[in-house]
Amino acid sequence: MKLLHTADWHIGRTLNGYSLLDEQEAAFKQILAIALAEKVDGIVIAGDIYDRAVPSTDAVTSLDHMLQAINIEHHLPIYAIAGNHDGAKRLNYGREWLAYTNFHLNTLLAEAFTPIETPEAQIFMLPFFDPIDARVYYQQQGLPEKQVKAIHTINDAMQLVLADLTAQFDPTKRHLLITHFTVTPKADDDLELTSETTSKVGGLATLTTDLFSDFDYVMLGHIHTRLASPDPDRIRYSGSPVKFNVKEANPKFHGKGVEIITITPDDITHEFKPIQPKTDLVSLKAPWDTLLDPEFYQQQPLKQAWFAITVQDFDRSKHLNVRAQLEQIYGTIVELDYETHHQAAMMNHAQALDTLSPDAIVGQFFNDITGQPLSKTQQQLVDQIFVNLRKED
Amino acid sequence: MKLLHTADWHIGRTLNGYSLLDEQEAAFKQILAIALAEKVDGIVIAGDIYDRAVPSTDAVTSLDHMLQAINIEHHLPIYAIAGNHDGAKRLNYGREWLAYTNFHLNTLLAEAFTPIETPEAQIFMLPFFDPIDARVYYQQQGLPEKQVKAIHTINDAMQLVLADLTAQFDPTKRHLLITHFTVTPKADDDLELTSETTSKVGGLATLTTDLFSDFDYVMLGHIHTRLASPDPDRIRYSGSPVKFNVKEANPKFHGKGVEIITITPDDITHEFKPIQPKTDLVSLKAPWDTLLDPEFYQQQPLKQAWFAITVQDFDRSKHLNVRAQLEQIYGTIVELDYETHHQAAMMNHAQALDTLSPDAIVGQFFNDITGQPLSKTQQQLVDQIFVNLRKED
Incomplete structure (x- = not known):
């Protein structure tokens, strides 16, 4: 049987x-x-x-x-x-x-x-x-x-x-x-x-x-x-x-x-x-320049697979129409993520947060997300907020 | 066959x-x-x-x-x-x-x-x-x-x-x-x-x-x-x-x-x-006093049927817990409507609306719903609204 x-x-x-x-x-x-x-x-x-x-x-x-x-x-x-x-x-x-x-x-x-x-x-x-x-x-x-x-x-x-x-x-x-x-x-x-x-x-x-x-x-x-x-x-x-x-x-x-x-x-x-997939699912993780490099992408099953792409070391301020550019090369993109170098760094120092003061954590967070430190005015604003909060306690 | x-x-x-x-x-x-x-x-x-x-x-x-x-x-x-x-x-x-x-x-x-x-x-x-x-x-x-x-x-x-x-x-x-x-x-x-x-x-x-x-x-x-x-x-x-x-x-x-x-x-x-209904559907339309009169309701299949009740000549201001009172007598009430004598009157003069001025229609409507005419202050307010509306035209 x-x-x-x-x-x-x-x-x-x-x-x-x-x-x-x-x-x-x-x-x-x-x-x-x-x-x-x-x-x-x-x-x-x-x-x-x-x-x-x-x-x-x-x-x-x-x-x-x-x-x-x-x-x-x-x-x-x-x-x-x-x-x-x-x-x-x-x-x-x-x-x-x-x-x-x-x-x-x-x-x-x-x-x-x-x-x-x-x-x-x-x-x-x-x-x-x-x-x-x-x-x-x-x-x-x-x-x-x-x-x-x-x-x-x-x-x-x-x-x-x-x-x-x-x-x-x-x-x-x-x-x-x-x-x-x-x-x-x-x-x-x-x-x-x-x-x-x-x-x-x-x-x-x-x-x-x-x-x-x-x-x-x-x-x-x-x-x-x-x-x-x-x-x-x-x-x-x-x-x-x-x-x-x-x-x-x-x-x-x-x-x-x-x-x-x-x-x-x-x-x-x-x-x-x-069982062979009709449309395969391919996950890629690479920096923007690599993803747009023909030497890289011509090795991929372009427009035949579904792609899940993570862009590494990504600076959002430098690029427009990211999805459209990638879709033109790769075809269907079922998932698109960004990993900035700041994010990577954040992962590394996440465990150190316990040792930082609240205002330092905000500064770190701002830096991780934007890639820039807080300006003096911003830093003063943050300080003031925490001072006020403590007063309320 | x-x-x-x-x-x-x-x-x-x-x-x-x-x-x-x-x-x-x-x-x-x-x-x-x-x-x-x-x-x-x-x-x-x-x-x-x-x-x-x-x-x-x-x-x-x-x-x-x-x-x-x-x-x-x-x-x-x-x-x-x-x-x-x-x-x-x-x-x-x-x-x-x-x-x-x-x-x-x-x-x-x-x-x-x-x-x-x-x-x-x-x-x-x-x-x-x-x-x-x-x-x-x-x-x-x-x-x-x-x-x-x-x-x-x-x-x-x-x-x-x-x-x-x-x-x-x-x-x-x-x-x-x-x-x-x-x-x-x-x-x-x-x-x-x-x-x-x-x-x-x-x-x-x-x-x-x-x-x-x-x-x-x-x-x-x-x-x-x-x-x-x-x-x-x-x-x-x-x-x-x-x-x-x-x-x-x-x-x-x-x-x-x-x-x-x-x-x-x-x-x-x-x-x-x-095919006999398990629970029949009975529609009643009667004044409040009739609905609560044992001589009337004892002729109904009380608590065995589903009732759709329209209360005639109904003055809302005089009764509380209307549904609860009726349910206690009749059982399940799947539909409860009210027909005020004002509504009945409204049906009758609906066709005369074309001949009334806007402020008179408001006065009539107020009277139909509440059973009371507009007070002098209310009448003045309505008049003023229509005057203002005409100014905007």
Whole structure:
């Protein structure tokens, strides 16, 4: 049995106002082509299908066409769950009809407790939920009030949920889990992550790999890079198929794609399959003269990529129409930042601020921002303000 | 063959801020019960399924459960189209899957040209569209530019569309149409209607019954009362199943329900089946003392209905907590209006305004609102203002 594992499509997302829909549709075509070439038995979408609870009409139409191509046109089963970005109840619409063509969709916690059975595996589909969802669910299940009230963190909730899932294990089959949370190696939650995870969204971010030890393989969504996979062999993020953030232009995050999971009675293996961006995201940081030097810019994928540019050592007073000049050379600039040498200097002396007097801090700040010291008149004004303030105390 | 004809569910609608979802769910249960008792072969929903293009999550969930009950639980076919209140593209989501269980859904004009074939009938499902939709569609169909540009009104568009529908007629079958427009008897578009139709929504409101003469029966949505049916035997509105407007508390609009359409080779008949409101809507107009008189109010369905109350001959200065006093007797008051004897008087002399001087109009207005004439000082102030205004001219 072979599954294609993808997640975090975030259909409808924008990058600083630029629609990513074309990019997402191009990535989707590659996902479908990989699925067909690999002859997989189904496509797993591990949550955050949409970027927001109430997606735009274009996003709804686009997703509908993607899902049709997979499930109606090519008859491939879909195993999809809701992530924290999806509107769980809204995404649930039509679920009963989808199931007729093996489009399995779980968006609500209560739906997670019936695995999809294949001859060789039980596929458990656990959508994103928060501790309150778990309280409501277990209250409805008749769990004693005291135990319900003891559910405070996502960890508390997950222990109950996983016990109810594993109770249904068929020992003759492999046990797969699809879910959408931050999972970290035990006793290590300091990973640098690219999702918008906050401690609030996931409850305490303390789901660790040991919780999932009963499963043979866990397909995760939520973190947008597979490099964050908390167990390289058994508990993995596929990452998003598309770069969503200028930070991902960094080579560290290069290599978007999907994973092919091959399940045999003896083994479960995963293999990464890359997806080529239609429009790449390139981050540049250089001084103004370098950015305008043909020797520099002719090495860039001009007008083919999206650029995030930080201009170093920049003196605003010397240049006009900075964005327009850069766009003429580079094409689309999705992010434009300036780093003055004063800013760089400020970073360096920031820790010395504690030792400076208030008027000296103002002088330093003025100098950092404008590149000029305060004039005598300005210095006198600042001094006077602080004198007056002290009088008021 | 028997069909249940309903329309204008407007799921998610509110009445002056009061949710109608309970009312709509109660009506739905009766619709389903009627369908089962009558052993119909399908349920027609002739548009305005939702109240708005982006319905609330509760509305989405509620509709999903209704449609499931009909189509998944009871295996009844659904023939549904989008109305002007529905978001056509958004409602289209999942359409391909719905069709597997004979849930036929058309939300876009392009989908209208393939009828659903039953052994005895062709069911044409034409969703709401506007002249621009028709231009886009016919441009895509390769209609000459000149003809495309000649589509200005809904009448222009409808003639083209209906010609394309009737071109597909199978002469051995009955021809049924489901659509969502204002249709009036020929040369009569002055009917008093309860929909929010404006000439903009439907283009020129000039679709007349003669346009539809090729169809054996037309099931309409858009107007919320079946009394507006433009041809009592052949072209009918089912009306909405629920009262949406205080105006509908008027006995004229009593009698919400659905229609059962029976199609035989010889005849097509329709029969009205009433739906009982869960919470009725009662409109009262009476003087304050009457409203508080037990002999009057004990004849009302106190605390069981929603009330729209107009207090006649009302002097605001004499009463406090009017709403609270009335609510204590009547229960929910969804609309509370006041009609002072001054207002009534104002209506009467409104047409005399042309003959009054500006200062006299102000004096009259003050008297109408407060029940008191202007004091001498006030009169002098008004006079002075008009004198000053004339000086500025």
